[in-house]
Amino acid sequence: MIPTIELAAVAASALYGILRGLRDGFDIVGLLCVGAATAFGGGTLRDLFLDRTPLFWVEHEYLLWVVFGLAAVSAVTPRMVARIEPYLIWPDALGLGLFSVAGAAVAVNEGMSPLIAAVMGVITGTFGSVICDVICNETPNIFRTSPLCATCALLGAIVYLTGESLAIPATISQPLAITAAATLRLLAVWRKWIVPVRLLESVEPA
Amino acid sequence: MIPTIELAAVAASALYGILRGLRDGFDIVGLLCVGAATAFGGGTLRDLFLDRTPLFWVEHEYLLWVVFGLAAVSAVTPRMVARIEPYLIWPDALGLGLFSVAGAAVAVNEGMSPLIAAVMGVITGTFGSVICDVICNETPNIFRTSPLCATCALLGAIVYLTGESLAIPATISQPLAITAAATLRLLAVWRKWIVPVRLLESVEPA
Amino acid sequence: MIPTIELAAVAASALYGILRGLRDGFDIVGLLCVGAATAFGGGTLRDLFLDRTPLFWVEHEYLLWVVFGLAAVSAVTPRMVARIEPYLIWPDALGLGLFSVAGAAVAVNEGMSPLIAAVMGVITGTFGSVICDVICNETPNIFRTSPLCATCALLGAIVYLTGESLAIPATISQPLAITAAATLRLLAVWRKWIVPVRLLESVEPA
Structure with missing residues (x-):
């Protein structure tokens, strides 16, 4: 089941990046690059930070x-893809859950502490969209007031790590953690939940 | 004494990033990310370039x-933090000095040449603020005409490396180098010293 | 002969970055940084991804x-440099060819598959200019409709890798691959060849 979700996670992240690229008028090469950067960015950073080789996409x-396939199809039939x-x-929600739990699990396997594992989970879950925003020359979405995203990744990592510390088998704690993160993400998007601290008005621009 | 300065350096860099985030309307998650990227960016790049594991913040x-604490406090009491x-x-000046000397020292310990050590010192001292600028979607400050910054980091690295080549003990050369870099930085900010080559008018925009 | 081309490739990439910096009003430190990032960015990413140490510029x-020399000369005589x-x-075309073939060759030496080697070739050949665009706060040029660039890098990598799989000696396949990539790049720039899929009008901005 995990490989199916992983595939869905990579495909969803790649499509997110590709759709952003379509709106900005990228050509097929640009779509491919932004799709790959969004889908692989978070996991690559985690692998570099933990000095793991080979990288997961290698x-x-x-x-x-x-x-590659998604970028090619999107370049040829952009309107159809936009309808998806x-x-x-x-x-996207499943992917966020899976990436964050997978990121934390990889860090635990490398002997990292729970704090570092949680950080790696959040990085793996969210950095792809940050890098996509930087490439598309926007202030990263998740840094501004927008539906919970990093918080969902953190929840997934925490649920999984709590399971680990209670010696609950990964076959139970991982699906639970992925479900928790994905559910929170879906609720956040549908109900427009944001981090309950608004700051925009509170400091004058310099 | 070094751990105290290191702590101050990380805290100052993080606050620099967090204050930038506050002005751009980031929420608490964004503040945390931009703070961490600014405080850890330079050292992380150095560790990756030198293939050192674990990373210094791991x-x-x-x-x-x-x-985390600074981001939380800043999100809750943004006006108070802005007053700092x-x-x-x-x-900031102490941090620049410490980061650049620490970066050069780490490279020397890994057996790097003085040139590479100086480059690593400058990267460690300045890259945090570069990454902060990229995240906040601005052309990095230190690349434009602004008070000396990379030059101060370079001075710190050079003083330390000169000490090394003269076999002066690190307990003497390191504080000296940190002081030199920090003093130059303070003077540059107060007296608005810039690199003495202005270029803005000399080439037409394409 | 290869060292000469490599030197030309690094110099051309650095000049490309420096000229961009000149137009944006960077000072000498900024020119140095953007020149180094453009010249070394692609190869550094490849070395990090393949976990090679030391980095090629180390x-x-x-x-x-x-x-350093190019940045210094450019800061002092910007008008003259702009005339180059x-x-x-x-x-630039030679550099693209050399970097992409060198990137693929390094990956093959590390035991990577042809697909990964081709990806590394494209990354090595093109990422320098992507990082230059990100620093200068623009949407990367090669992602938009502009003369073939990544495609040329890919062609170079494919020609070389085809030679490898046919057991043709590298002394023959490498110059051939570099020539193929450089020629396609020159033709693309002169004749304004672009990827034959235009997308700008096809999706409404969000």
Whole structure:
């Protein structure tokens, strides 16, 4: 089941990046690059930070083909792909959950402390969209007041790490953590939940 | 004494990033991320370039808690934190000095040549603020005509490396180098010293 | 012959970044940083992704001096350097060819598959200019409709990798691949060849 979700997570992240690129008038090469950066950015940073080799997409090459295929299809039939966007929330939420739990699990396997594992989970879950925003020359979305995102990744990592510390088997704690993160993400998007601290008005621009 | 300065350096860098985030309307998650990126960016890049593991903030986890705490306090009392800004120049200058000397020292310990050590010192001292500018979607400040910054980091690295080549003990050369870099930085900010080559008017925009 | 081309490639990439910096009013420190980032960005990313140490510019320190020298000369005589720009296309095309073939060759030596080697070739050949665009706060040029660039890098990597799989010696396949990539790049710039899929009008901005 995990490989299916992983595939869905990579595909959803890649599509998120590709759709952003379509709006900005990227050509097929640009779509491919922004799709790959969004899908692989978080996991790559985690692997670099933990000095893991080979990188996860070097190990699982078929993920590259998935992103290539999506970019090619999107370049040829952009309008059709744009119509998928409303349904992207499902794989996006699942992907956020899976990436964050996978990130934390990888860090635990490398002997990291729970704090570092949680940080790696959040980085893996969210950095792809940050890098996509930087490439598209916008202030990263998750840094501004927008539906909970990093918080969902953190919840997923915490649920999984709590399970670890209670010696609950990963086959139970991981699906639970992924579900928790994905559910919170779906609720946040639907109900427009944001971090309950608004700051925009409180400091004058310099 | 070094741990105290290191703590001050990380805290000052984090606050620099957090204050930038406050002005741009970031929420608490964004503040945390931009604070961490500014405080840890330079050292992380150095550690990646030199293939050192674990990264310095993975090794010294308490630094993460410091950044988390600052982001939380800043999100709750943004106006109060904004009032600290004028005094930030002190830990900022100390931090620049310490980060650049620490960066060069780490490279020397890894067997690097003086040139590479100086480059690593400048990267460690300045890259945090570069990454902060990129995240906040501005052309990095230190690349434009602004008070000396990379030059101060370079001075610190050079003083330390000269000490090394003269076999002066690190307990003497390091404080000296940190003081030199911090003093130059303070003078540059107060007297608005800039690199003495202005270029803005000399080439037409394309 | 290869060292000469490598030197030309680094110098051309550095000049490309420096000229961009000149237009944006960077001071000498900024020119140095943007020049180094453009010249070394792609190869550094490849080395990090493949976990190679030391990085190529740490190993070949003279490349740093070349970039330093170019930045210094450009800061002092910006108008003269700006006049070189029209001729930059030659070393730029050669550099693209060399960097992409070198990137693929390094990956093959590390035991990577042809797909990963091709990806590394494209990253090495093109990422320098992407990072330059991000620093200068623009949407990366190669992602938009502009003369073929990543495609040329890909062609170079594919020609070389085809040679490898046919057991043709590198002394033959590498010059051939570099020539193929450089020729396509020159033709693309002169004849304004672009990727034959235009998307700008096809999706409404969100």
